[in-house]
Amino acid sequence: MVTFLVALCALIGGYFVYGKIVDNVFGPTDAKTPALVHNDGVDYIPLPTWKVFLIQLLNIAGLGPIFGALGGAIWGPSVYLWIVFGTIFAGAVHDYLSGMISLREDGKSISEVVGHHMGGTMLMIMRVFSVVLLVLVGTVFATGPAGLLSKLISETVGPGGFIAGFLASPIIIAAKELTPYVLVVVFLYYFLATLLPVDKLIARFYPLFGACLIIMALGIMGGMLFGVGGHHMPEMTLANLHPLGAEKMPIWPLMFITVACGAISGFHSTQSPIMARCLKDERLGRPVFYGAMVSEGIIALIWATAGITFYESTGELAEAMKAGGPGTVVYDICMGFMGNGAGYVLALLGVIACPITSGDTAFRSARLTLADWFGVNQDQSAKRLMFAVPLLAVGGILSQMDFNIIWRYFSWTNQTLAMIVLWTGAVYLYRTKKGSGAWKIPFVPATFMSAVSCTYILQAPEGLQLSTAISYPVGIVFAVVCVVLYYKATLGSNS
Template sequence: MSALLIMVASFAGYLLMYKLYGRFIGEKIFKLSGTSSAPSVSMEDGIDYVPTNKEVIFGHHFTSIAGTGPIVGPAVAIIWGWVPALIWVFVGSIFMGAVHDFGSLIISMRNQGKSIADYTAKYVNNRTKFLFFILVFLELWIVIAIFGLVIAVVFAMYPAAVLPVWFEIPIAVYLGYLIYQKGKGIVLWSIIAVVAMYVTVAIGAYLPITMPDVAGIPATGVWTILLLIYAFIASTLPVTTLLQPRDFINSHQLLVAMALLIAGVFASAFSGNLEIVAPAVQMSPAQAPPMWPFLFITIACGAISGFHSLVSSGTSSKQVRSETDSLFVGYGSMLMEGSLATLVIIAVAAGIGMGYTTKTGETLTGIAAWSTHYSSWAAAAGLGSKVAAFVNGAANMIAATGISFKIALVVMGVFVASFAGTTLDTATRIQRYIISELFTSVRMDFLTGKYIATFIAVITALALAFATGAGGKGALKLWPLFGAVNQTLAALALIIITVYLKGRGGIKWVVAGIPSVFMVFMTIWALVLNQTKFGTQHNLLLQTVNAIILVIAVWISIEGTLKFFSINGEIEDLETEDLELTSVDGDAS
């Protein structure tokens, strides 16, 4: 099948389903109201709760949920073939991921912007709430620790990306100053900011920066420390200072990157150089786990990801200005991520065949290029391998438009690193919310302040990162668990959404109920297989943590099921309970 046809058909499908299924979900299932007061308005504090234009918050939400997820997942799952990867991304994003993200967002907005872990107590019970807190803390703990390393690895692979990624910060701060302090027009000045960022991209291509070892700490460790310091600062600033303007720049960067990729697909296809070289289906790749259920665990972002529920009910629900904006932000962002994942699949299934340089310096094309890079699961699964497959394949396609391959590499390297940076400090901010909510619920208010909660989030991640030495690679010890943790969280979030909808009467719950059953089955299946594998490897750490996750998944599934069947068919107003209006930092609002 033509890569061009795949892209056009997929994009048309996403647009059509947004207009049909998305609007049906918003209008008929969740009954969005333009008159309901959003928490960003009723609890505005100028720091976390800030009513925001939907295009701006779309930029934040999308760049936060995306990160490197829709890149690394498809880039390794292609080893089972491009057909199952594409089907899962398309179907999953429309009927599972978008429902999951949008449902988590709107329920949080109807509960003062509280996290999904916190409002679980309201819709199920307190036991479930604390189990959810454990799972969420574990996921964010790994994310914060690993993403410092992810960015460090990208910087090592593409040193030309270092300068533009760091220069984006002062550009974003100045953009925020102009818009929020000086009242300048957001469209014009955001375009100027993006142009300024791409000027630094061009400069970076000729001024690559390589981090040396410092005081015996390898470059990856140094970058991890610097990035976690940055995450602490960025996640405690008001969202209008850095988070919103930077993510608005990143959303423009996304549009530029996707436009270049789309142009590259057209140019490569019309020149006859773009052929799909990956197998359509490959059920038993060398050393790979079984496609069922691990395809659905490996591709998370791009199809459905539990981390999205944390962004939806963490930062985004505190900034969406009205319920009617939530569909564009929550449902629309997921379909945009599906579109990005589709382009990634094309890049690693076809773009890589246009030219691939091996470690020995040999340049391969066609099936030989793909087969060499994806010779085994071990060869494809490493972080550097995943990123390189996408960046090189994308740069090949972009170069077909006449843009220098060298510049295309930098553009895509900056794109990956920028999105990873967004995920890093958004995850840190959300972890602060989680820590504050947890300590508020146990009446330890002295640990709920913005700075102390953020310090706890960062120092625990730092401890994990350096648990195995100065290289900052400690989180890799738990990384084999991340896919299962993340998809378990997605399954459990769908259970909460299902229970919420059951309480509103009728059969509305079906839109989340069917996806929740599918995801619960797949994730528990994967957890059981992992438990067996870790036992065979005599890996006590992974065995223990995986067992905890498995118990939590089964427990919450049972609690959610019991709650579901205890709700009668009549509409119950689950949103009228008296709630203490407490901000995430423990201060009265």
């Protein structure tokens, strides 16, 4: 319990201390924001700050801080360190810079921002990279909640469910039979959210989803703190507790990729420009961008702790993840800490709302990326349909693939994008804040994530499957090369 509370306080303190430092270094101004300059009633719309924050949080808090945190928990309490320090010094910095630079550049999508500062070649790479990642995100954030929602309906309507008790005549429905139909409904919602103005659907329903998300987090945390079910929260250990052993499943770099969104996520940089088009003041960037990532870090911390606490050992957690998938683990944890009642249903709906509210804006962001790419104005619905229909069609096809395969490629693609955006932030701060040393804020996590991303793809089953004797030194060399290239592009130009 002590470890969890210390980690929780560190995340909150990180927002007020380091978040303030980052904000002061960037230097918000009184300049008019894109929402005020380009108000088009579709994507550029001034919204209340609380709505912008809530939308940003729900946009980025998909399955990553839940499924990823549970996956990371298999390595044991050491995952707390990555969630806390990764969130404060890498993830929140990444989200803040991607949002604020976009804000300064008329709300442009992240691919356009990167291309502006990193050159034409990187622009084309980022355009393709971003669209591929966003479609993968939209797909995994459709299949995951569809499965969970099907299980929820099956359990509440079937034998033993409280709806069944009320009706006194339960209809036995298998979750697997429901999933394809629920998936269709999810994609229909995604189509509408991708097409309609941001204030017509997303801004209206997100407060309800946000309430579910908050109830879920508080309910699970309360259940752990009060020892519901006789479970005891573990304390910190740096030991690798993965049941397959440290040699086969080393913490570096596997845990850093597995946790993904709970510490840093390149996907977030594709979402920040959406809200950069809705902010009314640059000074709101810290609570919206940095604050939303800290909030997601707290969600990840809660779920990582829940995974370690609910199961007797990391081996038991790993077995549960393998046998029933992360969706079943989420279901069991909600049932264990919240009970079979209205609170439990709201908690599980919160878990479902997280990915749905990221999946819808993933496809929306993909539409905006393509629109920026081809210079197509999006004020007319016919022009929005031109991009929305093929994007969702591809997502629907990919949804028939194995979820675990898509998730693994998403995780690596996600962290690689984060690396690129952090390097872009370092270049931007060097050029706009010369002599201040501001570039060092994203430079350090950019170097770290360069080593992580390269080492992982060399070592992972979906990568080259090389030994650690090769992947470790090559990963370090790659990070050094990135540093040298950065030095030549910026610092070296002064010599």
